[in-house]
Every structure is written in C-alpha cells, then in structure tokens.
Amino acid sequence: MKLAIDDALRERLARIRVLGAARIRPVGLEADRAGAPLPAEHPFFAELVKLGLGRTRWLGGEDADAAEAAAKPGAEATPGPSLTGVLLSEEMAYWDRGVAVAFPGPGLGEPPILSMGTAEQKQRFLGPFRDPDRPRWGSFAMTEPGAGSDVAAIRTACRRDGDHWVLDGDKSFAANASRADWVVVFATSDPSLGRAGHRAFVVERGTPGLGDFRVERKMGLKAYESTSFTLRGCRVPAANLLGGEERQAQRAGFKGAMQSFNATRPIIGAMAVGIGRAALDEALAFARAAERLEDPRVRDRLERIARKLQAARLLCWRAAWLADRKRANVLEASMAKAVGPTAAFEAAALGMELLGEEGGRGDHLIEKLFRDVKAMDIVEGTGQIQRVLMARQLVGLPRDER
Numbered sequence: 001m002k003l004a005i006d007d008a009l010r011e012r013l014a015r016i017r018v019l020g021a022a023r024i025r026p027v028g029l030e031a032d033r034a035g036a037p038l039p040a041e042h043p044f045f046a047e048l049v050k051l052g053l054g055r056t057r058w059l060g061g062e063d064a065d066a067a068e069a070a071a072k073p074g075a076e077a078t079p080g081p082s083l084t085g086v087l088l089s090e091e092m093a094y095w096d097r098g099v100a101v102a103f104p105g106p107g108l109g110e111p112p113i114l115s116m117g118t119a120e121q122k123q124r125f126l127g128p129f130r131d132p133d134r135p136r137w138g139s140f141a142m143t144e145p146g147a148g149s150d151v152a153a154i155r156t157a158c159r160r161d162g163d164h165w166v167l168d169g170d171k172s173f174a175a176n177a178s179r180a181d182w183v184v185v186f187a188t189s190d191p192s193l194g195r196a197g198h199r200a201f202v203v204e205r206g207t208p209g210l211g212d213f214r215v216e217r218k219m220g221l222k223a224y225e226s227t228s229f230t231l232r233g234c235r236v237p238a239a240n241l242l243g244g245e246e247r248q249a250q251r252a253g254f255k256g257a258m259q260s261f262n263a264t265r266p267i268i269g270a271m272a273v274g275i276g277r278a279a280l281d282e283a284l285a286f287a288r289a290a291e292r293l294e295d296p297r298v299r300d301r302l303e304r305i306a307r308k309l310q311a312a313r314l315l316c317w318r319a320a321w322l323a324d325r326k327r328a329n330v331l332e333a334s335m336a337k338a339v340g341p342t343a344a345f346e347a348a349a350l351g352m353e354l355l356g357e358e359g360g361r362g363d364h365l366i367e368k369l370f371r372d373v374k375a376m377d378i379v380e381g382t383g384q385i386q387r388v389l390m391a392r393q394l395v396g397l398p399r400d401e402r
C-alpha cells in the first residue's frame with residue numbers, strides 16, 4: 001500500500017488549513033451559538049464557490065473516471081479520489097465537521113449517482129456541480145422514521161405510472177435536503193420483495209408532492225441542516241430512476257446504497273479522526289496552560305488518544321486506498337467507521353475530564369466537540385452495526401448487508 005501524496009494535494013490541504021482557522025471554525029461556532037444551521041444564502045457559501053470548492057468529483061464522461069486512472073500500474077504516486085476525499089474531509093472536520101457537511105456540493109447524493117447513474121444522469125445531476133454558478137447542494141435520503149440501521153425496512157413506496165414513478169413516504173434526517181437541487185431518495189416497489197424491491201430516484205427540487213421540510217434539532221453539528229420531509233403522490237420522471245429499471249430490478253438500488261457506504265464510511269471515520277485531533281489539541285493546550293503535563297497519568301492518557309487516532313486514520317486510508325483501486329473494501333470500510341468515532345469520542349471525553357468545571361460551563365470548544373462527535377458513531381451505519389457486520393465476516397457467516 002502506497003500512501004504518498006503529491007504537491008497538488010499537499011497544497012490543497014494547506015489551503016484548507018488556512019481557510020479552517022480563518023473561516024470554518026469561526027462560522028461553525030457562530031452556528032453552534034445560534035443553535036441553527038447556516039442559511040443557504042450565508043455569504044460564506046458563495047465565497048467557497050469562488051474558491052473553486054463545492055464541486056463534484058465526477059470528471060465528466062465515462063472514461064474520465066479518476067478511479068480507473070488510479071487503478072492503472074504506475075499511478076501509485078498520485079492519490080486517488082477516495083484517498084483525496086478522506087484526507088480533505090479529515091482536515092475540514094478538524095476545523096468544524098458541521099460546516100464541512102454544510103459545504104455546497106452534491107454531498108452524500110454523489111456516490112449513488114456515480115455508482116448507479118447512467119452517463120446521461122451523471123451529466124444532468126452532477127454536471128451543474130462541475131463549475132457551479134452558485135452554491136448548489138445535493139442530498140441523500142435513506143432513513144425513515146421506521147427504518148434506520150435496518151435499511152431493508154424502508155417503506156417509502158414507488159409505483160410506475162406511465163412515464164413517471166409515483167413516490168409516497170416519509171424521510172428523516174437528510175443532510176441539506178431543503179436547500180438541495182435534488183435528493184437521491186430510496187424507495188421500495190414492493191416491501192415483500194425485501195432488498196430486490198429497492199429503487200433509487202433523483203427527486204428534483206420543486207417536484208410537486210415533495211415538501212413539508214422540517215429541520216430537526218440536534219445536540220451538535222448544528223452548522224448543517226438535518227431535514228425530514230414527505231413525498232405525497234410525488235411524480236418523478238422515469239428518466240430519474242438511477243440506472244434505469246432494468247438495472248434496478250437486478251437489486252441495483254440496494255447494491256448501489258451498499259457501494260455508497262463503502263465509499264462514505266471511510267470518510268466518516270476520517271472526519272471523526274479530524275474532530276478527535278481537534279479535541280486532543282485542545283486538551284493538550286489546556287493541560288499545558290494548567291501545568292498538568294508533569295503528571296504522568298495525564299501524559300499517559302493523552303498519548304493513548306494520540307495513538308488511537310493515528311491507528312484509526314490508517315484504517316481510513318487503507319479503506320480509501322482499496323476503493324481507489326476498485327478492490328473490495330467492505331470490511332475495511334466498516335473498520336474505519338467503527339474505530340474512528342470511538343477514538344474521537346475518547347479524545348473529546350478526555351478533554352471534558354481535564355477541563356472539569358470549565359468544560360461543564362459549555363463555552364469551551366471542547367464541550368462543542370463533545371456534542372459534535374456523538375453523531376459520528378450514528379451516521380452511515382452505527383458503530384454497533386459495523387461490529388455486527390465484522391463479527392459475521394470473521395466467523396464466516398453470509399453478509400448481512402447494512
């Protein structure tokens with residue numbers, strides 16, 4: 001495994017560091033104090049677009065897939081799109097994970113379009129994100145009030161009606177949904193078919209029947225919206241069924257969701273590592289200022305956290321490196337997702353302990369990180385679900401795809 005990064009990526013990381021200190025962290029604190037997501041018209045988002053951020057990683061065309069290029073012999077010196085995504089995500093989350101998710105871009109909606117969409121669909125839905133004229137968002141809606149970890153239990157119904165599909169159901173906690181140009185919605189054509197009934201649609205903003213957007217309250221990560229919404233007799237053109245009906249009937253909807261998780265779980269793991277690093281830095285700075293570093297017990301605990309974060313980070317890198325080579329990474333993606341948030345939670349908890357009263361007052365960054373980090377264990381398959389998947393694989397049971 002070669003993890004060398006080139007000068008171009010080093011430069012991008014350095015730019016995020018500068019932007020992070022100057023803008024990402026202050027804007028994240030602003031949203032946290034306000035207790036509400038940054039509005040879509042916040043000038044920060046237009047600034048990001050001007051800086052060339054908020055774009056798709058789709059390069060256009062079928063042949064221009066960077067993952068293909070990375071898989072070619074001799075391409076090891078260039079980090080592929082997954083490893084690049086993991087490195088940039090960790091750095092952004094170091095400064096503020098809520099703001100990182102609020103960034104314009106196709107977001108979690110991008111992986112299913114990349115893995116399932118036809119060339120025409122990629123052009124229609126990701127094309128506008130190649131050189132966006134304004135901040136644009138995409139969104140991903142799998143979760144429902146009655147279906148979280150058990151993805152197979154989704155009940156949002158889809159039925160064919162001429163050259164449209166009609167969608168009915170409720171979705172919850174979809175990032176950036178109310179401001180998105182489109183939402184990738186997972187539905188079922190027949191719950192009795194289980195996963196074979198799953199279909200993935202791109203539902204465009206303004207489609208009649210898509211509505212009732214409700215931004216949920218959250219304990220942390222307040223800078224971005226987690227939004228519930230309804231689909232009521234929502235007529236979606238057949239051309240918006242990802243990959244077309246023939247492909248979807250071969251369980252493409254369910255498989256596409258699983259492939260998305262293989263791409264996004266290492267990113268969530270890496271974002272957690274970013275939050276954990278921020279917590280460790282804050283804890284270290286506090287312990288130094290309070291002259292606690294002479295105490296070997298404090299040093300021991302700080303060292304243990306630093307080691308765990310580094311180990312978690314390497315798991316994320318490995319999962320991403322495999323994805324860039326189009327090699328199976330389902331186990332590694334679960335490992336990255338299971339380990340990153342646990343290490344980060346420990347870092348934030350240690351910070352809270354060291355700060356004592358000061359942390360408890362609620363106005364120190366550590367306290368915010370402590371609230372932010374919890375969701376990292378929950379999203380994209382909880383830590384418990386990852387452990388269930390890994391344990392089944394270890395003892396040779398068939399895959400329980402969640």
Ligand SMILES: Cc1cc2nc3c(=O)[nH]c(=O)nc-3n(C[C@H](O)[C@H](O)[C@H](O)COP(=O)(O)OP(=O)(O)OC[C@H]3O[C@@H](n4cnc5c(N)ncnc54)[C@H](O)[C@@H]3O)c2cc1C
Pocket residue numbers: 108140141142143147148149150172173174175218221226375378379380381382383384385388
């Ligand atoms: C901040 C935030 C952002 C989110 N963003 C999105 C988004 O953009 N799009 C989207 O679709 N969803 C999103 N979600 C939803 C998220 O994916 C779900 O919350 C997650 O899948 C867990 O589902 P649940 O909350 O219904 O918990 P449940 O599935 O009800 O689980 C509750 C608890 O039971 C455990 N558990 C469940 N089943 C098992 C089992 N078989 N064995 C052992 N333990 C089990 C779980 O680990 C968990 O601890 C978001 C959630 C949060 C908190």
